[in-house]
Amino acid sequence: MSALPISLWAVLLLFQQQPLELPDVAANPYTSNNDIALGKKLYGGRCAGCHGPGGDGGKGTNLATSVLPRAQSDLALYRVIRYGLPDTEMPSHNMTQREIWQISAFVRTLGQADQSALSGNPARGGELLKGKGGCLQCHVVNGEGGHLGPSLSDVGRMRSAAYLRAKLLEPDKDLSGNFALVRLTTPAGKKLSGIRMNEDTWSIQVRDMSGGLHSFWKQDLSDLKVESRTLMPSYRDRLSADELNDIVACLVGLRGESFVETRGKPGAETRGKQ
Amino acid sequence: MKLVLAFAFAIPLLAQVTYERILKSSSEPGNWLTYSGNYAAHRFSPLDQITAGNVHRLKPAWSFQVNSLQKFETTPLVIDGVMYISEPPSNVTALDVLTGRPLWRYRRTLPDDLRVCCGQVNRGVAALGDLIYVGTVDAHLVALNAKTGAVIWDIPVAAYKSGYSVTVAPLAVKDKIVLGMAGGEYGVRGFLDAYDAKTGKRAWRFWTIPGPGEPGNETWKGDSWKTGSAATWVTGAYDPETNLVYWGTGNPGPDWNGDVREGDNLYSDSIIALDLDAGKLKWHFQFTPHDVHDWDATEVPILIDGEVRGQKRKLVVFPNRNAFYYVLDRVTGEFLLGNPYAKQTWAKGLDDSGRPIRVPNTSPTHQGTPVWPAVAGATNWYSPAFSPLTGLLYVAVREAGSMYFTGDADYKEGEQFNGGGFRNLAGEQEWGEVRAMNPVTGEVKWSHKLFTPPWAGLLSTGGNLVFGGTNEGQVFALDAATGKPLWRFQAGGAARSNPMSYLAGGKQFIAMPMGNSLYVFGLD
Numbered sequence: 001m002s003a004l005p006i007s008l009w010a011v012l013l014l015f016q017q018q019p020l021e022l023p024d025v026a027a028n029p030y031t032s033n034n035d036i037a038l039g040k041k042l043y044g045g046r047c048a049g050c051h052g053p054g055g056d057g058g059k060g061t062n063l064a065t066s067v068l069p070r071a072q073s074d075l076a077l078y079r080v081i082r083y084g085l086p087d088t089e090m091p092s093h094n095m096t097q098r099e100i101w102q103i104s105a106f107v108r109t110l111g112q113a114d115q116s117a118l119s120g121n122p123a124r125g126g127e128l129l130k131g132k133g134g135c136l137q138c139h140v141v142n143g144e145g146g147h148l149g150p151s152l153s154d155v156g157r158m159r160s161a162a163y164l165r166a167k168l169l170e171p172d173k174d175l176s177g178n179f180a181l182v183r184l185t186t187p188a189g190k191k192l193s194g195i196r197m198n199e200d201t202w203s204i205q206v207r208d209m210s211g212g213l214h215s216f217w218k219q220d221l222s223d224l225k226v227e228s229r230t231l232m233p234s235y236r237d238r239l240s241a242d243e244l245n246d247i248v249a250c251l252v253g254l255r256g257e258s259f260v261e262t263r264g265k266p267g268a269e270t271r272g273k274q
Numbered sequence: 275m276k277l278v279l280a281f282a283f284a285i286p287l288l289a290q291v292t293y294e295r296i297l298k299s300s301s302e303p304g305n306w307l308t309y310s311g312n313y314a315a316h317r318f319s320p321l322d323q324i325t326a327g328n329v330h331r332l333k334p335a336w337s338f339q340v341n342s343l344q345k346f347e348t349t350p351l352v353i354d355g356v357m358y359i360s361e362p363p364s365n366v367t368a369l370d371v372l373t374g375r376p377l378w379r380y381r382r383t384l385p386d387d388l389r390v391c392c393g394q395v396n397r398g399v400a401a402l403g404d405l406i407y408v409g410t411v412d413a414h415l416v417a418l419n420a421k422t423g424a425v426i427w428d429i430p431v432a433a434y435k436s437g438y439s440v441t442v443a444p445l446a447v448k449d450k451i452v453l454g455m456a457g458g459e460y461g462v463r464g465f466l467d468a469y470d471a472k473t474g475k476r477a478w479r480f481w482t483i484p485g486p487g488e489p490g491n492e493t494w495k496g497d498s499w500k501t502g503s504a505a506t507w508v509t510g511a512y513d514p515e516t517n518l519v520y521w522g523t524g525n526p527g528p529d530w531n532g533d534v535r536e537g538d539n540l541y542s543d544s545i546i547a548l549d550l551d552a553g554k555l556k557w558h559f560q561f562t563p564h565d566v567h568d569w570d571a572t573e574v575p576i577l578i579d580g581e582v583r584g585q586k587r588k589l590v591v592f593p594n595r596n597a598f599y600y601v602l603d604r605v606t607g608e609f610l611l612g613n614p615y616a617k618q619t620w621a622k623g624l625d626d627s628g629r630p631i632r633v634p635n636t637s638p639t640h641q642g643t644p645v646w647p648a649v650a651g652a653t654n655w656y657s658p659a660f661s662p663l664t665g666l667l668y669v670a671v672r673e674a675g676s677m678y679f680t681g682d683a684d685y686k687e688g689e690q691f692n693g694g695g696f697r698n699l700a701g702e703q704e705w706g707e708v709r710a711m712n713p714v715t716g717e718v719k720w721s722h723k724l725f726t727p728p729w730a731g732l733l734s735t736g737g738n739l740v741f742g743g744t745n746e747g748q749v750f751a752l753d754a755a756t757g758k759p760l761w762r763f764q765a766g767g768a769a770r771s772n773p774m775s776y777l778a779g780g781k782q783f784i785a786m787p788m789g790n791s792l793y794v795f796g797l798d
Contacts, residue, residue, distance in 0.1 A: 045642050045679045049700055059700070094391070094459070094692050096682050175701075200746035201725040202762060228701075 022082075023097055028074040028108075030101035039106030042099055047107075050089075055110035056160035059174060060090065064160055066111045077104045118161055118249040120242070125250025128243055135247075138231065141254060147211060148195055148231060149179060154256025164251045168244060171232040181231060182206050184216070185223040196226060291353055291401040291420075293448050297514060303736070304777030306352045309398050309443040310657060311774065314577035315511040317659040319775035322736035323782035328797055329739060329751050329761040335783060335796040336374030338367075342394075345770045346787040349398040349443065349657075351406075352776035353420070357785070358401065359792060360443075363394035364410035366418060371778040374794060378423035384412055389437045389688055391459035397509070397655075397771075398443030400451060402471045407451050409440030415453055415469060427474040431455065435688050437462045443509045447519065447550055450477055454506030458524040458570065461501035461691030466521055466546070468553055478553030482506060482523045482541050490540035498535035501685045503527030504542040508572040508655045511590070516605055518547045518556055520577070520590055524570035530638045531566070531683040531693025538563040543571045545592060547607060557607030562596045563629065566637050567620070567678055568649050568696075569596040574657045574731075576667065580714040582610050591713045593658055593669045595651025598624065599716040613716045615709065616652035616671050620645050638678035638694050646675035648704070649696040650727070657731030657772045659740065660713060664754050667713035668740050672727030674704035708732065708742060710757060720757035730769030733784070741784055743769025749786050749793065765793050 030039075044053065050060030057063070070085065071077035081100050084092040093100070129135045129152075136145035139152045155164070166173065180196040182204065194208040204224065205215045218224060235244065291307060299305070299312045303320040310317050324332060340346055344362035350369075351358045356377065357369040366380040388394065388411055400407040405426060406418045412434040417426040431453065432438035437460025445452040450468040458464070464482035469475065482504035484490035491499055503526055510521030526535055526542035543562040548555055561571050575590045582589070582601065590604035597618035601611040609628030614621075621630035636645050652672055659668045676696040683693035698704070706724035711717060730743040738754040745768045751761040767789010775784050784795045 041640055042681065045640050046695065046697065049642070049677070049697070091697060094690060094695055096684065096690065096692075099682055199725060201723070201744055201748065201750075202759075228703075 039102035057163040062160040120245030120249030125246035313512040320736040325737040360396040400444035402446035413438040456507040458503035458505035464504035493537040495536040528693030529568040597652035638680040642677040648674040648676040659732040659734040661734035670728040731772035733773040741773040
């Protein structure tokens, strides 16, 4: 998987190429049990690789939720599947209208599944996030924390509890290529490691462990390794089962509401906050 | 004679673009008269002012922004001090070559219910006589006055509501404008047309899918020939000695569901050689019989002469989207050589006739089948380049795979007819490379790695340089003999086109669309 800026670039290009052709209906006309069954089959091939067979997320966002913030209406969901989302890795899909509607119908059933109550205590989880877990050393939550890893402020909107639990236990599994770890030797002979911000044929831009930004021509580097692994430790032996439940309960509750209006992301209008 | 020539070049030429001028384009390297630079499609500029020794001094001379966010895929033509570019979706602009200032603009009003699968794009114009020709996404061919941009005629080529469009740069040969079409994702029936250059009257049409009773129709199950696509959306080549037009054809439709069109599906994914005067098929060669991966053979065929197994042959060479490199005899169509030039997992190899020996279980499925190369292929529509100086063929290669899916294939006129889809392979690091190959053997002489699979073609020059562009916005120059990178410029937008070169005021310039701007570079 390529770096985030590259995938973003590709998705942006894909998005801008296509004039939007949307169906002339407001509601999904294909919602019979048969449609849902066919949609499930299509979903298994096209969507499950990123969103998980049960829609509980993975590389892709959590779909097993009653409200899909960027796809609240049927037409919005159709549009997301057909044309992708320009600020994410969600690609466009060339399928027939019926196939897209059938996938949509199946996706809607994912949110009806019983989201079994989480046993953890979110308040205690919040304390663990800041304290024992050390999460804020690398992740930012509501403006507080480090920047080596992705922001967690809206992680509960993007990821399911199952995904978050798996990530805490096996952080190296299913890496997207975002936040790739870079190790290099600078032209001055200094060893440097950090997170890849961008890369092209001739140059690389890196954020070091203390947040400093560096840009290099690759030809000047005697040693450059880009590793598709994460700095995040496994919490399997660091937290008790209860503590893990608490952190997951806290993360699931982080839904980024306080940021929606200021971030100005495309798609924000679908959240009904403006 | 020399004096006369010098005089002729010293005054602004108002001469017409004749067939003879295009035929002898190498004798006026300051101009760029046809899409690929010459009829043999070498994309080679004999200009030699910019060299390995001074290319580090190459700087932007001017740039021109287009008024569209669609992909900007044009190859400019330069004729006697004027540059003619197409802008997406179907517009034409004439620019002053020295300053980049527009002289005239043709703006087409388009219907709002166009059918284009992959962007409202245009790859360039053709010139003949006093006219400039452009195909449009609503499937017309338009002739413009070269001095004013005024419309001289505007004729419909096909019905856009059925899924037809024109994005290809036309090819002007003798008294004809040869024109391909697009629409391979809409279940159209493909064709290659030729029009009378003066009047726009259609001279011939060659259907790329044979009709009932014609040889090849039996390679389509039932009525599937009616919706079999085989579009012709990339400009071909022409050989005056054989009087044949060589043109690549696109995928069979629907793209990923082959069950509804059992058979070889002629002439999809083929090269066709047509007699220019009558449009009759002289020979064909199908690269990917019964394609189910959308591997259009809409690449640029390159005409060279070479020695194969001790025998001098007239060749057409073809780096194909299916990851095999082909060498054919261009007089007879005989298959001479074919080897993989990028990672591929779908064929064990080619048999003696050039037919692929398929690996089992590589067709798309409902669950997805991972196959290399990717749906975009090991190369794509963008141009390779051949240098007669180094004798090398330069190809921008894509190294990636795709997950291929099959799906519904119900044809409805004017709607997409794909029968499946694809996605990137999870966890795969895709990459690209510029490769310099011996065009007769396919042997790689040197390569230059690119961070991601490219979407732009190459230009070779008399200064022994190869120019190209990256997805990450760089225009670059490599040493044509060694591949050593010598120069680059960050243009701020992805390369989705081909470079070309011309003279203005006696100075050599390199032009390349980058992002949504045309950049022109010259020595400072």
